[in-house]
């Protein structure tokens with residue numbers, strides 16, 4: 001779930017600047033976004049756990065590119081990790097296994113490391 005800390009003017013205006021990114025926190029994927037508007041003098045940030053909304057991933061992909069990952073098998077990232085990170089349904093997971101997956105660099109790092117660590121794990 002997204003966490004919003006500041007209420008913005010409802011409709012982004014031409015002066016609005018957006019930024020978005022992902023990072024690994026506590027062994028899990030986290031996304032963050034920020035908005036700054038010099039016209040209205042507002043700043044806001046939000047974020048949540050997981051890969052984030054599609055526009056966040058699109059922005060990261062445009063800036064940093066994506067990494068094609070094999071899913072499953074000896075050379076692929078673990079299916080369990082893919083499912084945990086993206087919350088895929090089984091048909092989506094089968095498709096990812098068949099076609100591979102376009103991950104952001106941070107997602108790829110997490111998936112190659114075996115996926116999210118279990119909460120409170122040791």
Ligand SMILES: [Zn+2]
Nearest residue numbers: 013015016037
């Ligand atoms: Zn604005």
